[in-house]
Amino acid sequence: MPSWPKERRLLGTRVTRLEAPLKVxxxxxxxxxxxxxxxxxxAVLGSPHGRARITRLxxxxxxxxxxxxxxxxxxxxxxxxxxxxxxxxxxxxxxxxQARDAVRKIDIAYEVLPAVVTEEDSMAPNAPQLVREGNVxxxxxxxxxxxxxxxxxxxxxxxxxxxxxxxxxxxxxxxGAVAQWDGDRITVWATTQGIHDVKDGxxxxxxxxxxxxxxxxxxxxxxxxxxxxxEHEAVVAASLARxxxxxxxxMLERENEQTTAGCRPSAVATIxxxxxxxxxxxxxDATTYGTGGIGGGAGFGLPFMYRVPAFGRKxxxxxxxxxxxxxxxxxxxxxxxxxMESAMEGLxxxxxxxxxxxxxxxxxxxxLWQKQLTLGAERIGWPERLPTGSQTGRLRxxxxxxxxxxxxxxxxxxxxxxxxxxxxxxxxxxTQDLGTGTRTAxxxxxxxxxxxxxxxxxxxxxxxxxxxxxxxxxxxxxxGVAPAVRTVSETVLGQLxxxxxxxxxxxxxxxxxxxxxxxxxxxxxxxxxWKDACARLGAQGLSAEGAKDKSLAGGGCNGAQFAxxxxxxxTGIVRVRKMVALQDCGLxxxxxxxxxxxxxxxVLGIGYALYEERVLDRDSGRMLNPNLEFYKLAGPGDMPxxxxxxxxxxxxxxxxxxxxPTIPTASAIAGAVHNALGVLVPSLPLTPANVLAxxxxx
Amino acid sequence: xDGSEPGDGQGFSRRDFLRGAATGAVVSSLVGQASAxxxxxxxxxxxxxxxxxxxxxxxxxHRLQVVVEPRTTLLDxxxxxxxxxxxxxxxxxxKRVCDRGACxxxxxxxxxxxxxxxxxxxxxxxxxxITTVEGLGDVDRLHPVQEAFVQHDALMCGFCTPxxxxxxxxLLKANPHPSPEEIRRGLGGNLCRCGTYSxxxxxxxxxxxxxxGA
Numbered sequence: 001m002p003s004w005p006k007e008r009r010l011l012g013t014r015v016t017r018l019e020a021p022l023k024v025x026x027x028x029x030x031x032x033x034x035x036x037x038x039x040x041x042x043a044v045l046g047s048p049h050g051r052a053r054i055t056r057l058x059x060x061x062x063x064x065x066x067x068x069x070x071x072x073x074x075x076x077x078x079x080x081x082x083x084x085x086x087x088x089x090x091x092x093x094x095x096x097x098q099a100r101d102a103v104r105k106i107d108i109a110y111e112v113l114p115a116v117v118t119e120e121d122s123m124a125p126n127a128p129q130l131v132r133e134g135n136v137x138x139x140x141x142x143x144x145x146x147x148x149x150x151x152x153x154x155x156x157x158x159x160x161x162x163x164x165x166x167x168x169x170x171x172x173x174x175x176g177a178v179a180q181w182d183g184d185r186i187t188v189w190a191t192t193q194g195i196h197d198v199k200d201g202x203x204x205x206x207x208x209x210x211x212x213x214x215x216x217x218x219x220x221x222x223x224x225x226x227x228x229x230x231e232h233e234a235v236v237a238a239s240l241a242r243x244x245x246x247x248x249x250x251m252l253e254r255e256n257e258q259t260t261a262g263c264r265p266s267a268v269a270t271i272x273x274x275x276x277x278x279x280x281x282x283x284x285d286a287t288t289y290g291t292g293g294i295g296g297g298a299g300f301g302l303p304f305m306y307r308v309p310a311f312g313r314k315x316x317x318x319x320x321x322x323x324x325x326x327x328x329x330x331x332x333x334x335x336x337x338x339x340m341e342s343a344m345e346g347l348x349x350x351x352x353x354x355x356x357x358x359x360x361x362x363x364x365x366x367x368l369w370q371k372q373l374t375l376g377a378e379r380i381g382w383p384e385r386l387p388t389g390s391q392t393g394r395l396r397x398x399x400x401x402x403x404x405x406x407x408x409x410x411x412x413x414x415x416x417x418x419x420x421x422x423x424x425x426x427x428x429x430x431t432q433d434l435g436t437g438t439r440t441a442x443x444x445x446x447x448x449x450x451x452x453x454x455x456x457x458x459x460x461x462x463x464x465x466x467x468x469x470x471x472x473x474x475x476x477x478x479x480g481v482a483p484a485v486r487t488v489s490e491t492v493l494g495q496l497x498x499x500x501x502x503x504x505x506x507x508x509x510x511x512x513x514x515x516x517x518x519x520x521x522x523x524x525x526x527x528x529x530w531k532d533a534c535a536r537l538g539a540q541g542l543s544a545e546g547a548k549d550k551s552l553a554g555g556g557c558n559g560a561q562f563a564x565x566x567x568x569x570x571t572g573i574v575r576v577r578k579m580v581a582l583q584d585c586g587l588x589x590x591x592x593x594x595x596x597x598x599x600x601x602x603v604l605g606i607g608y609a610l611y612e613e614r615v616l617d618r619d620s621g622r623m624l625n626p627n628l629e630f631y632k633l634a635g636p637g638d639m640p641x642x643x644x645x646x647x648x649x650x651x652x653x654x655x656x657x658x659x660x661p662t663i664p665t666a667s668a669i670a671g672a673v674h675n676a677l678g679v680l681v682p683s684l685p686l687t688p689a690n691v692l693a694x695x696x697x698x
Numbered sequence: 699x700d701g702s703e704p705g706d707g708q709g710f711s712r713r714d715f716l717r718g719a720a721t722g723a724v725v726s727s728l729v730g731q732a733s734a735x736x737x738x739x740x741x742x743x744x745x746x747x748x749x750x751x752x753x754x755x756x757x758x759x760h761r762l763q764v765v766v767e768p769r770t771t772l773l774d775x776x777x778x779x780x781x782x783x784x785x786x787x788x789x790x791x792x793k794r795v796c797d798r799g800a801c802x803x804x805x806x807x808x809x810x811x812x813x814x815x816x817x818x819x820x821x822x823x824x825x826x827x828i829t830t831v832e833g834l835g836d837v838d839r840l841h842p843v844q845e846a847f848v849q850h851d852a853l854m855c856g857f858c859t860p861x862x863x864x865x866x867x868x869l870l871k872a873n874p875h876p877s878p879e880e881i882r883r884g885l886g887g888n889l890c891r892c893g894t895y896s897x898x899x900x901x902x903x904x905x906x907x908x909x910x911g912a
Contacts, residue, residue, distance in 0.1 A: 023856030024844040026791020026831035033790035172795045172857040172891050221857030222891050254796050435855030592851045603893025629800040636885045639895045
């Protein structure tokens with residue numbers, strides 16, 4: 001029965017990434033970096049309108065342009081385009097400039113149609129209906145308990161409306177792929193969170209046997225939830241490659257990436273929340289809506305985190321003429337958190353309670369959250385916090401907090417492990433490293449099991465021909481792949497002990513590994529060095545493939561974050577001065593990269609809190625900031641001091657970590673701004689305009 | 699880069715002129731190809747070249763023959779360019795992310811100073827020393843800034859990393875002992891989406907502290 005070791009030599013320590021030297025030296029090859037012999041480059045024509053119908057499409061002049069080898073189009077006259085950037089045509093040519101030149105020669109005319117750009121316009125009775133089933137999908141009335149009674153029994157009731165804007169993933173490596181056919185075989189270099197899903201998709205779309213498909217993703221430049229399954233870009237690249245008889249690279253240019261490659265939906269909630277004398281929540285009611293663009297879906301959970309005995313909820317998913325939402329790092333959750341925690345802030349004022357106390361009173365008394373809130377309050381300096389609204393100067397300091405939770409259970413995964421007769425250990429797993437450190441985590445697990453150093457283990461990930469492993473979503477990767485490698489490594493180690501037992505004059509069950517040696521338990525002098533032990537394996541060495549033992553993965557992790565901010569009430573500028581992030585993820589595999597995940601979640605949350613917003617033209621639906629200068633990402637100069645505190649709880653097994661640390665960040669910052677100002681800024685991002693509006697200054 | 703602009707009003711576009719400042723280097727470096735074999739008569743300040751020409755760039759201490767058009771950016775020449783014999787240049791360390799000077803992922807050193815390679819024309823690089831991330835160090839002999847990035851885990855997906863590494867190396871070259879605020883400002887032209895900033899700032903501070911940054 002596989003298990004994690006009781007005494008950990010490497011697990012939970014800080015191990016630098018295996019691929020870090022390749023990445024810092026510019027040698028890591030992403031899909032975008034492939035330069036195959038004879039490869040063509042692709043340029044894309046995207047819709048310039050939020051909503052329009054194609055009335056003329058003539059590709060002949062474009063086809064005759066120098067260097068053009070293949071042309072793809074998704075449909076001509078009569079086709080309705082329903083968001084800015086929607087792909088109309090793609091042209092593969094010898095060089096990217098030639099492809100761009102040819103795109104400019106496409107003869108196309110549009111009938112511009114009235115675009116539906118805001119959620120409110122889309123819900124209006126006379127709005128143009130964008131799809132047959134209508135713009136609005138009311139998902140009614142989840143609920144529990146006696147809501148009217150809950151409000152009647154309350155000491156304090158707070159009501160407010162809060163709004164999260166649409167933000168985009170901004171993967172630095174855009175969506176796209178390189179495709180190469182060789183007869184009926186195809187190889188796809190994809191930037192993807194799921195190599196096996198890409199393989200499956202290619203098999204379905206192009207009617208190719210899975211045996212004839214390879215998907216490669218050695219490194220990928222960010223996905224954040226937007227790169228699942230077979231992407232449209234990869235389909236087009238493979239089509240062009242088939243038509244041209246040449247390898248084709250299609251990577252979206254930035255404008256198309258920002259307009260079409262996914263976003264986090266908006267979320268608007270009118271919330272009524274109540275608590276009794278003791279600060280316990282008694283009732284919660286919310287009417288909510290949000291848009292996931294033309295795709296519509298904008299799901300998020302409410303109430304969030306805190307237990308409410310009675311609640312009601314009415315939600316509408318609303319379609320507009322904008323690019324569709326895709327999963328984005330903890331989909332729905334930062335929205336839920338901001339909406340809920342904002343209401344908690346308002347309620348705390350009504351109750352005359354410290355907002356930290358209000359949170360404590362509505363979380364289980366014996367939960368890890370209580371410990372995290374105690375420690376976090378100490379680290380941020382909560383005792384120095386002034387009462388909300390008590391400050392009068394130009395620069396006001398505020399403190400805020402919020403909690404987070406996530407399941408993070410592992411997906412299914414296989415792995416193959418081999419020991420060669422020179423002592424080299426090799427691991428294959430058909431997962432993909434999104435930049436989370438998956439490759440290194442596998443090395444830590446294998447090295448721990450065999451008594452080796454992580455950098456001595458050869459790890460192979462990122463090919464769909466390797467043993468199957470799930471897509472990387474829902475923070476499910478580490479809980480899939482680490483148990484798989486542990487399980488199979490223990491199997492192979494058992495085989496090794498069988499082979500060595502006679503030489504060591506002991507039963508296989510009496511053998512163990514220590515750093516660099518195989519020895520008899522309790523008899524350290526009865527040992528073989530790892531090299532000598534492996535030299536006895538012969539040419540075939542040892543290997544095994546298998547599935548993970550599910551008992552090695554856990555689920556359910558907790559966290560809390562605290563923010564200290566400074567707000568300038570004349571300019572409306574919010575500066576985050578310090579963040580404290582406390583996070584558990586069960587048994588930590590690699591502390592160094594686990595911490596990096598938390599830093600990353602916090603930084604994404606700072607952008608969500610203060611800067612990021614997809615801005616659409618009110619009339620046409622064109623995205624006005626489909627670039628990286630007017631779409632504002634947090635930069636190095638925006639960084640506060642960030643203190644990351646990881647809780648190592650090995651008895652809870654391995655749990656995923658990528659998503660939970662970005663959930664509470666914006667909420668903690670917004671709470672701190674509330675504390676500084678004495679008014680709630682009801683809408684993210686907390687830009688100067690929104691802050692000054694909340695202060696009644698504009 | 700401070701090459702002087704040719705006179706206005708000559709009807710030149712980015713597509714078909716070479717800047718006057720590079721004239722000497724251009725004339726001596728261009729190898730006739732396609733229409734460049736028969737270039738229009740040069741004006742006093744700027745020869746006009748259009749179509750593909752072979753240019754000789756100085757990259758990472760080596761002379762590099764690369765076929766470019768006047769409109770080809772330095773970034774595209776490094777990543778997608780080909781030698782006259784068709785062999786890819788394949789210097790893909792610098793990344794194309796925004797392609798308009800907003801994110802810093804394509805940063806290279808131009809005579810030792812960090813520039814956005816997406817915003818420099820390849821032909822404007824003639825006669826200048828270009829250093830890409832590949833030229834700073836290789837995996838088995840990393841530049842001290844690269845080594846500090848590895849040790850501090852100052853990278854995740856790694857797509858912004860080459861740009862940050864080069865920007866940091868350029869910063870430490872100009873200012874070997876920057877204050878934390880100077881590091882923030884020095885790297886202010888680069889963006890990361892995974893959120894590695896805290897560790898990048900630590901890594902650069904350490905490279906500076908050990909005095910090995912430059």
